Amino acid sequence: MNMLGKERILGSFFALIVILLLVVAGPAQALEFTITDIPTTNKGDTLSYDIVVNVLDTEQLPLEDTTLIIRSRAGNFDEFRCMVFEDGSFSCTRQKGSDSAPLDPDSSIHITRNNVNGTFGYGYFSGGDLIFHVTWDTPVNLRPGEYGTKLIIESNDHVFSSDEKLFNIITPARPGDRFSIRARGTRSLVNGQELNSQNSLSLYYSNNQREQGQSTLELHGPRNQRLGIIMDNARLIDNSEDEIIIKYRGHGNYNRNNVNFREITIIVDKHTRLVDISGIGDINFQANDLAVTLMAP
Secondary structure, eight states: OOHHHHHHHHHHHHHHHHHHHHHHOSSTTSSSEEOOOOOOEEEEEEEEEEEEEOOHHHHHSSSOOEEEEEEEEHHHSSSEEEEEOOOOOEEEEESSSTTOOOOOOOSSSEEEEEEEEEEEEEEEEEEEEEEEEEEEOOTTTSSSEEEEEEEEEEEETTEEEEOOOOEEEEEOTTTTEEEEEEEEEEEEEEEEEESSOEEEEEEEEEEEEEGOOOOEEEEEEETEEEEEEEEEEEEEEESSEEEEEEEEEEEETTEEEEEEEEEEEEEEETTEEEEEEEEEEESEEEEEEEEEEEEEE
16 A cells, blocks of 8 residues: 555544544533522522523524422432423422432422523524523421532433532521530541640520620640631521531631631531531631530520
8 A cells, every 4th residue: 555545544544533522522512501699598588590501503402301400418318300391381399308209299499491592493492592590489398508509401412511509598597596505525637637635615696796796616736736716707507406507707826827717617416415617718627526515595
């Protein structure tokens, strides 16, 4: 075989490889998703947000395979799933407890689909934006904590999915909701290093900001290691018969260096009377199994 023939074979081989890669990759840039911010919401209240799907002019998007998902990320299985049909109608279910639990019909979610500068035809949409306006009358039996939502669209054997947007569901503060907690323990980690000496928590919470007292945490370790934190901007996530969950921001000092924390989470188990604390910020820490010495009222 002469050189020209070899070059043609190699050229055909590389062209085939490129085509196969394009087929495998699929229309990766056919859709762009944007989900608007979702505010922290009391369970039992209504929240709303928009999911904007930008469809490229060259793409035709079938409208019958669209799924909205809202799920708990608070350590329990609780998932809401809505199918949006070609005509814009929808049907929702709730699955609670485990992924093998029965699917129950759900009416807490309402979805409105709008077309901006796009074209409908024969069950397809092309060009412009599809906007899914989601309104959720949050059930009162939700577990407080972090939730996530996303939209999934299946098109010609390719699955498009938005990133999951996160938000918080909290328990409404009750009038006069206030408490004091003191706790001590020895188990703690700071940036992965064990301190395991004397830890102490002093916490006062009131839903009346004028009555809000100062809350502090101290973690001690060997060789005079110390992390001292002043906590502020309290957010009560849950205060049930089982537990208290409260989140703070904070600032303090670790071995003579100033540190800030964007989130400090305190979980009080009312049955075991043990406290777990974790913090994320300039440094990360956790303290576990602090024993409650005072809880009032």
